[in-house]
Amino acid sequence: MAEQGAAEIAVRRAVAAPRIVIDEITPAVDGGRFAAKADEATAVPVAATVFCDGHEALQVRVLWRRRGSRRWQAQPMAPCGNDRWQTMLAPLLLGDYELAIEAWISPFDNLLNRLQARFEAGFAVQQEWLDMERFLLALAGAGDEPPEATLTAKLDVLRQHQACGEVLLLLAQLHNAALREAVASLAPRPHSVRSNRLPLRVERLRARFASWYELFPRSQSGSPLRHGTLRDVIAQLPQIRAMGFDVLYLPPIHPIGQTHRKGRNNSLVAGPDDPGSPYAIGAEAGGHEALHPELGSLEDFSDLVAALHEQGMELALDFAVQCSPDHPWLREHPGWFDWRADGSLRHAENPPKRYEDIVVPDFYQADAVPALWLALRDVVETWVRRGVMIFRVDNPHTKPLPFWEWLISDIRGRHPRVIFLSEAFTRPAMLHRLAKCGFSQSYSYFTWRNDKAALTEFFIELASNDTANYLRPHLFVNTPDINPYFLQHGGRAAFLIRAVLAATGGGLWGIYSGFEICEAAALPEREEYLDAEKYQLRPRDTFAPGHIRAEITLLNRLRAAHPALQTQRGFTAYQAWNEHIFYFGKHVAGTDEHILVAVCLEPFDVQEAAFEVPLWALGLPDDATVDVEDLCSGEHFHWHGKIQHMRIDPLQQPYRIWRLIAPPTSSEGPSQLSAGIAGNGSVTHEGGRPDDY
Ligand SMILES: O=P(O)(O)O[C@H]1O[C@H](CO)[C@@H](O[C@H]2O[C@H](CO)[C@@H](O)[C@H](O)[C@H]2O)[C@H](O)[C@H]1O
Numbered sequence: 212m213a214e215q216g217a218a219e220i221a222v223r224r225a226v227a228a229p230r231i232v233i234d235e236i237t238p239a240v241d242g243g244r245f246a247a248k249a250d251e252a253t254a255v256p257v258a259a260t261v262f263c264d265g266h267e268a269l270q271v272r273v274l275w276r277r278r279g280s281r282r283w284q285a286q287p288m289a290p291c292g293n294d295r296w297q298t299m300l301a302p303l304l305l306g307d308y309e310l311a312i313e314a315w316i317s318p319f320d321n322l323l324n325r326l327q328a329r330f331e332a333g334f335a336v337q338q339e340w341l342d343m344e345r346f347l348l349a350l351a352g353a354g355d356e357p358p359e360a361t362l363t364a365k366l367d368v369l370r371q372h373q374a375c376g377e378v379l380l381l382l383a384q385l386h387n388a389a390l391r392e393a394v395a396s397l398a399p400r401p402h403s404v405r406s407n408r409l410p411l412r413v414e415r416l417r418a419r420f421a422s423w424y425e426l427f428p429r430s431q432s433g434s435p436l437r438h439g440t441l442r443d444v445i446a447q448l449p450q451i452r453a454m455g456f457d458v459l460y461l462p463p464i465h466p467i468g469q470t471h472r473k474g475r476n477n478s479l480v481a482g483p484d485d486p487g488s489p490y491a492i493g494a495e496a497g498g499h500e501a502l503h504p505e506l507g508s509l510e511d512f513s514d515l516v517a518a519l520h521e522q523g524m525e526l527a528l529d530f531a532v533q534c535s536p537d538h539p540w541l542r543e544h545p546g547w548f549d550w551r552a553d554g555s556l557r558h559a560e561n562p563p564k565r566y567e568d569i570v571v572p573d574f575y576q577a578d579a580v581p582a583l584w585l586a587l588r589d590v591v592e593t594w595v596r597r598g599v600m601i602f603r604v605d606n607p608h609t610k611p612l613p614f615w616e617w618l619i620s621d622i623r624g625r626h627p628r629v630i631f632l633s634e635a636f637t638r639p640a641m642l643h644r645l646a647k648c649g650f651s652q653s654y655s656y657f658t659w660r661n662d663k664a665a666l667t668e669f670f671i672e673l674a675s676n677d678t679a680n681y682l683r684p685h686l687f688v689n690t691p692d693i694n695p696y697f698l699q700h701g702g703r704a705a706f707l708i709r710a711v712l713a714a715t716g717g718g719l720w721g722i723y724s725g726f727e728i729c730e731a732a733a734l735p736e737r738e739e740y741l742d743a744e745k746y747q748l749r750p751r752d753t754f755a756p757g758h759i760r761a762e763i764t765l766l767n768r769l770r771a772a773h774p775a776l777q778t779q780r781g782f783t784a785y786q787a788w789n790e791h792i793f794y795f796g797k798h799v800a801g802t803d804e805h806i807l808v809a810v811c812l813e814p815f816d817v818q819e820a821a822f823e824v825p826l827w828a829l830g831l832p833d834d835a836t837v838d839v840e841d842l843c844s845g846e847h848f849h850w851h852g853k854i855q856h857m858r859i860d861p862l863q864q865p866y867r868i869w870r871l872i873a874p875p876t877s878s879e880g881p882s883q884l885s886a887g888i889a890g891n892g893s894v895t896h897e898g899g900r901p902d903d904y
Pocket of ligand 1: 473477492561566636745
């Protein structure tokens with residue numbers, strides 16, 4: 212008896228289990244443990260695998276609501292093959308959302324499918340119609356309010372078609388939108404099931420698409436003898452904006468400690484005039500909320516913020532959780548630090564790098580919880596109040612993950628426009644986890660991806676939904692810490708190569724001042740700059756001969772004009788039969804824009820290659836003719852057929868950027884663009900130098 216009872220309970224449990232499977236929802240990060248990322252300018256593609264036993268017809272829809280709201284909004288999803296369902300949500304407003312997928316068996320669609328199948332197979336549909344009629348009658352009931360009234364009226368029309376044997380018209384009416392809407396609101400939803408809720412974070416467009424320029428304010432006076440100020444920075448803005456950059460990033464601007472101050476080239480002893488590393492935060496004049504006195508006043512700071520806005524730019528500030536031994540926190544809050552037995556503190560490090568001039572507070576000291584966490588949050592709040600909406604976070608991987616997850620969520624709760632960039636050059640697992648914890652953008656391994664295979668793998672991974680749903684790579688070509696070997700040895704062409712890869716491969720790229728004049732002098736056998744600006748004033752002439760300002764300007768202009776260049780998504784590696792030519796396409800789903808980029812990775816020697824034009828992506832046969840625009844020279848020409856040939860002289864221009872122009876539909880007549888343009892299928896012409904544009 213007991214056995215029988217247990218069996219019955221087990222059966223009832225099985226019966227209560229969902230009959231419909233909802234799986235592989237995207238966007239979702241770790242099954243909803245972390246928020247997927249979207250931005251307010253972009254529609255959100257939602258997809259899921261949804262299926263059931265047998266041949267039951269399903270209805271599937273996506274539900275979404277702002278976090279904290281009780282009301283769900285709904286949008287139907289459509290099948291796209293292999294049990295996959297999809298829809299596109301119109302761009303959402305800034306903020307945090309929840310998504311869920313809901314599905315149920317649709318008796319109406321089951322009846323309709325059967326009726327249609329019988330008809331298409333040439334059989335009578337009398338029986339199927341009676342089933343349908345009974346179903347609709349039951350739904351309409353005796354109600355005379357919409358939607359019942361709509362259904363009753365439609366039923367009359369359906370019966371007339373049925374009586375006259377007009378099955379095609381009957382079917383058309385059964386597909387009628389008003390009828391389906393009425394049915395949807397009245398019909399039962401057997402076996403209805405809803406997925407778990409998946410968080411989605413909608414950020415500003417600049418979280419996904421921005422061009423950064425980094426400089427040290429102290430070097431902007433034009434003289435090695437005078438410490439630069441924020442006013443000097445304001446004077447530089449027009450020329451930085453003219454290159455097309457829209458974010459100005461400054462390393463820490465706080466007072467710099469004296470104790471263990473570093474000297475030139477990272478020496479452990481500073482000379483009397485050495486300004487010290489700006490990352491050694493905190494001195495008599497204050498800590499993280501103070502401004503280094505030599506840079507100016509807080510009024511100057513707010514003038515800088517205003518001047519940036521006038522230029523259509525904005526500021527990114529460093530947020531570095533560390534202290535010089537002279538930071539006021541060491542005196543005021545000794546309990547935030549992990550003191551050694553001899554009364555000293557262990558200096559910070561990011562192995563193998565050693566940071567002898569700073570110490571890091573201990574997030575889990577009894578006195579530090581919650582005081583230190585809140586104090587750090589208040590530092591960010593202070594700068595937000597002063598107009599900073601972007602923070603580049605120094606070394607986040609050496610601080611606890613729960614701290615970042617809490618801090619970012621807390622700040623964004625009040626300031627959804629705030630963007631955090633994670634500077635974590637560390638193991639992939641940590642780099643990725645920081646992005647999941649909420650960082651809007653992440654430094655990446657781009658700087659060290661140079662050959663074709665490595666670049667292909669790198670960009671394919673970043674473009675994949677699995678990664679792009681939570682991690683946005685920031686492609687810096689150089690940083691004050693990284694003077695890449697490729698730039699050290701590749702001459703001017705190397706700078707152009709790296710610039711075009713970064714500016715076209717992803718939505719976020721950045722240069723550190725000096726890149727535009729191909730600065731590359733290095734410490735021997737090190738990826739570090741000689742006389743690094745981190746330890747001394749380094750005024751430079753950023754218009755020095757040989758500069759690549761025109762090329763950078765063109766790249767930023769192309770990025771602004773072409774949505775395909777504003778994202779890491781939509782990357783496809785194409786065939787160019789030469790190991791030194793990296794050739795890829797960028798295309799944003801839902802647009803007809805196809806950009807092709809070919810980069811000669813060899814900075815000194817001419818390279819040639821046959822390459823394939825992805826005519827198939829435009830729905831064209833292999834022997835079609837396609838109009839092409841060379842986006843660097845402005846020339847228009849044709850390519851006849853799928854296989855073309857390129858020749859690139861890196862000393863002239865180590866890259867090509869083309870736009871494929873979709874052929875006009877037959878009603879539009881011949882393309883205006885192609886009229887009168889000679890094209891022999893070859894792109895061996897060198898076109899104009901970028902300086903000519
Ligand atoms: O460790 P990372 O490679 O991520 O580099 C970042 O953090 C470093 C520590 O803040 C910072 O290093 C610079 O500042 C230190 C503290 O003043 C100093 O000891 C180092 O010599 C100096 O390079 C680095 O610049 C930053 O990008």
